[in-house]
Amino acid sequence: MTTPEHSLVGIHAAIAVGAHQRFGWAFVALAGIASNLPDWDGLPMLLDMVRFEQGHRVWGHNIFSIVLASLILARLQYRFHFIEAFTARLKNYLPKEFAMEPAGIAAPFIALFMVCVAVQTIHLPCDMVVSGGNGLSDWYIRPFWPISDVGYVYPLTPWGDIGPTLIMMCGALTMAKYPKRLPLQSTVTLVFLGCYVLIRGWARGML
Numbered sequence: 001m002t003t004p005e006h007s008l009v010g011i012h013a014a015i016a017v018g019a020h021q022r023f024g025w026a027f028v029a030l031a032g033i034a035s036n037l038p039d040w041d042g043l044p045m046l047l048d049m050v051r052f053e054q055g056h057r058v059w060g061h062n063i064f065s066i067v068l069a070s071l072i073l074a075r076l077q078y079r080f081h082f083i084e085a086f087t088a089r090l091k092n093y094l095p096k097e098f099a100m101e102p103a104g105i106a107a108p109f110i111a112l113f114m115v116c117v118a119v120q121t122i123h124l125p126c127d128m129v130v131s132g133g134n135g136l137s138d139w140y141i142r143p144f145w146p147i148s149d150v151g152y153v154y155p156l157t158p159w160g161d162i163g164p165t166l167i168m169m170c171g172a173l174t175m176a177k178y179p180k181r182l183p184l185q186s187t188v189t190l191v192f193l194g195c196y197v198l199i200r201g202w203a204r205g206m207l
Ligand SMILES: [Zn+2]
Pocket: 001, 038, 039, 057, 061, 123, 127
């Protein structure tokens, strides 16, 4: 999946379980950010394509990296509230009419840590089913690397397919327009996404 898609999956997942009601929007924003953490292993692309091919979807896409990255990100948010700090700065550049709700209750560290682990874990099956296509090779995900090299991929939907983005953006826009029963709307959006991926896989003869 692409970066916006991972972000939207994390945001919808957090809202679907009612995290916004309990901990406020900063917690949901954290879920959206943390959803992308496994892709840190794509950064070597900036320096060296050979290293990128070796490391992408390996170094960051395993449970050990997920736990470590979750500890770091959750600690940063718990200690520094960087999401609220960044948004407060951003507000200086937005129109004066722009209103923002208070960030809500400060979430306990364990909740911050758990949401980071949860959305990063969801990242792995998302990358397994949205992979390859359009001349790209399938990227195997190795969830237990470096202990095990066993990889998994089920390329139901080609990487870069616009469908997942459209479904999740439609869900988000509908929620912005009709902000009622948000957990239900996010759940329905994620169910639509799952159905789309399955139907796409079936249409491509992968199922
Ligand atoms: Zn990834």
